[in-house]
Amino acid sequence: xxxxxxxxxxxxxxxxHETADEGWKAAVARGAGQExxxxxxxxxAFVDGLSAMVAEEKERLKASLAAGEVxxxxxxxxxxxxxxxxxxxxxxLRGRLESMQTTLDAVLAEAAESGEK
Amino acid sequence: xxRRTGVITRTFAxxxxxxxxxxxxxxxxxxxxxxxxxxxxxxxxEELGPAFVKLGQVASxxxxxxxxxxxxxxxxxxDRVLPLPASEIEAVICRELGRxxxxxxxxxxxxxxxxxxxxxxxxxxxxxxxxxxxxxxMPAGTxxxxxxxxPRAAGVIEADLAEARRVLGRLDRLGLSRRIDAPALLxxxxxxxASELDLRNEGRVSDRFAHDFRDDPFVMTPxxxxxxxxxxxxxxxxxxxxxLTEIDDAARAGVDAFHxxxxxxxxxxxxxxxxxxxxxxxxxxxxxxxPDSRICYLDFGIVGTTEPAERINIAQVLAAxxxxxxxxxxxxxxxxxxxxxxxxxxEVRERxxxxxxxxxxxxxxxxDIKGFATGFLSVMADARVPIPAGxxxxxxxxxxxxxxxxxxxxEIDITKSAKPFATRLIAAHMARPDRIAERxxxxxxxxxxxxxx
Numbered sequence: 001x002x003x004x005x006x007x008x009x010x011x012x013x014x015x016x017h018e019t020a021d022e023g024w025k026a027a028v029a030r031g032a033g034q035e036x037x038x039x040x041x042x043x044x045a046f047v048d049g050l051s052a053m054v055a056e057e058k059e060r061l062k063a064s065l066a067a068g069e070v071x072x073x074x075x076x077x078x079x080x081x082x083x084x085x086x087x088x089x090x091x092x093l094r095g096r097l098e099s100m101q102t103t104l105d106a107v108l109a110e111a112a113e114s115g116e117k
Numbered sequence: 118x119x120r121r122t123g124v125i126t127r128t129f130a131x132x133x134x135x136x137x138x139x140x141x142x143x144x145x146x147x148x149x150x151x152x153x154x155x156x157x158x159x160x161x162x163e164e165l166g167p168a169f170v171k172l173g174q175v176a177s178x179x180x181x182x183x184x185x186x187x188x189x190x191x192x193x194x195x196d197r198v199l200p201l202p203a204s205e206i207e208a209v210i211c212r213e214l215g216r217x218x219x220x221x222x223x224x225x226x227x228x229x230x231x232x233x234x235x236x237x238x239x240x241x242x243x244x245x246x247x248x249x250x251x252x253x254x255m256p257a258g259t260x261x262x263x264x265x266x267x268p269r270a271a272g273v274i275e276a277d278l279a280e281a282r283r284v285l286g287r288l289d290r291l292g293l294s295r296r297i298d299a300p301a302l303l304x305x306x307x308x309x310x311a312s313e314l315d316l317r318n319e320g321r322v323s324d325r326f327a328h329d330f331r332d333d334p335f336v337m338t339p340x341x342x343x344x345x346x347x348x349x350x351x352x353x354x355x356x357x358x359x360x361l362t363e364i365d366d367a368a369r370a371g372v373d374a375f376h377x378x379x380x381x382x383x384x385x386x387x388x389x390x391x392x393x394x395x396x397x398x399x400x401x402x403x404x405x406x407x408p409d410s411r412i413c414y415l416d417f418g419i420v421g422t423t424e425p426a427e428r429i430n431i432a433q434v435l436a437a438x439x440x441x442x443x444x445x446x447x448x449x450x451x452x453x454x455x456x457x458x459x460x461x462x463x464e465v466r467e468r469x470x471x472x473x474x475x476x477x478x479x480x481x482x483x484x485d486i487k488g489f490a491t492g493f494l495s496v497m498a499d500a501r502v503p504i505p506a507g508x509x510x511x512x513x514x515x516x517x518x519x520x521x522x523x524x525x526x527x528e529i530d531i532t533k534s535a536k537p538f539a540t541r542l543i544a545a546h547m548a549r550p551d552r553i554a555e556r557x558x559x560x561x562x563x564x565x566x567x568x569x570x
Contacts, residue, residue: 034536045440051538084545088328091250095324099317103347106215 027051121280125165132161139526148186148495155190162194167234169275170196170393174475175306178397178419181509188513189487192520203227206237206265213347220244221345222263230262230513234274235313238264240355249340249354251327257511260355261342264316271314278306313418316351320393322417323353329392329520337411352402356413358405360421361524367406381412382534385518389421389511390428390435390542397421397510397516401524423509427453429546431511436539438489441478443470454505461500468496483530486519 031052034045136157137143140150162173176183177191192216207218218225222241230236247255282303288413305483312318320341337356345352359367368374381404388395396403398419405413421482423431430452437445443466447457457465475490490512497504504512522529546552 033384045442046436046445046540047535048541049440053537053540053544084328084331088250088324092324093382094248095250095320095341099346100341102214102344106213106347109215110212 024051026056033056119280120279122283125280125284129158129161130165132157132164151184151186152190155184155186158187159190159194162191166277167196168274168281169196170194171234171274171310172281172303172306175309178510178513179305179506180494180513181504181506184498185491188494189491189516192517196548198232198234200229200232200237201267203229203239205268206239208264209268210263210350212348214345217305222261227265234267234317235270235310236264236266238262243342243345246415247342247344249342250324251331252340252490255340255342256352261345261352261440262339262343262355264351264353266314266316266349271310274310278303278310287482303567307515309419315348317346317348317380319417320351320353322420323414325394326396326414326417329388329394330384333384334413335377336384337407337413339415340412356405356407356415358407358413361401361404361406361521364406364525370408370411372406374526377406377410378413378522379400379534380530382518382522382531383526383538384412385514386535386538389423389514390432390538393423393425393428395421395423396516397512397514399514399521404521406525421507421514423507425486427507430541432542432546435535436543438473438477439484439536441473443473450508452509455497455508456501457497457500465496465500465502469493472496479533483528484532486531487516489524490516503536 024049027048028051031048031050034052075091133154136153139145139153143150145153159173162169172190173194177194179519180188183191203225206229210221211218221244221368223244224240225474226239229237229239236461239262242519243255243257243259245257247259249255263476285300285303320343323338324341327338327340330338339353339356342352342354359370359372364372364374380467381454382439384394385399396414396417396419399414402414403414404417407413430449433449434453435450437443447462447466447469451457472489472492476492477484477486479485494504494509494512522531
């Protein structure tokens, strides 16, 4: 009897999966078919659209795993971004200084000219 | 009444009187009536000259202060003036940069490539190498565009502005401009003018934009030569390309117009929803398509900003709009400050829902964002719901992006770009640990209720 209950539990588990899978596939199909004018108004439309995007991402993931692609290391990408930001800030500061220097030179030249007069 | 005040009053009166037949002397439907007077006002502003044209341009990005028909009519204002003689412009450059022109530029073209009320632009080449903030070094001989503030520009505009203040004040007292917040508009104009007169602001925003899109091979901004810049002079790389009005020539040269139109819409969404800074003064004159199939952004005169907390709400409103969910759109609009009073919510919700069906969800037709935005702003105005400044600017910017994308590729439906973009952002927000922790107990309770029912 105990074995029967266990099998019944597994059957219920499998049924939940099957039902969820059917619901998921239906949502993906509805989301993929969304066109202007055909989208059902309301929150369900968003869930369907999101499901379709997740399904597309899943296919991309499958393809990249099959091709043996490896994700770039997160820390390296983060470091590059930080470096880019820092280089930009330094460059921006240099730009400001160059423009200020130009204005300063112009004012000094004008002052010297008026002094000569 | 001064002579100029008289001219201003007569010009408006004349153009509004001419609009009366178009508005069937006030008996035409409201939208027709408003459109007729908006057109008359634009013609009056153009006739009155640069200060009024600038004022109209400022109004065209403030749907929170100005009715939607005026906002979209004022977009067409052309800021065109006769160019100043090159000698006057050269004098400004030499004074501001402290050197003779020949030490700064070769081949300075005396005929300007553009002349507007505040500044005019001349083409030249660099005498010596310049290192920009972003991108490769610009070697000697690089073609540049030298933008120079016209001498006396500020004085002329400010004098006209003072007259405009008087006239608008009078209209305000007479109740003739109750749908336009004239004092707020003039304040905005004064602030915008001060910022535009210092060209370094534009250069800094341009550099920041280039940095933000450094990983995007389809976007560019001109490199800035800071050694050749001051308050009244901005020297930038001269970009060859086609204006959006010449997009057919670009297509013939092999540019993929559809891809650029879709990408342009995505660039805007990235600015608003990810970076928090966006070009809020897009119009066909501020964009080029380059021979190597890139979009070149120019003229960062008006920049909008969004705070991190606002961005997810904007994404929610955008997603709700493209998915046709009026309740959700209004719920998240309230988070952005557009609050519909409880007793008007049902009516507003119904009207917004109808509007979505009529403009965004018509089978076989691309979504009409401009039609939706105009209708949406009208619904809010009719319900006397004040529109927050940032919200209005965003709505206007989104409409402009649609206009620009359609100038590149007329059949484009930008909701098709907006949908995946907003969906991805909301999904990312949904997966944030703090949000999961906040929502999980309620989700579990709901699941248990469902199982128990």
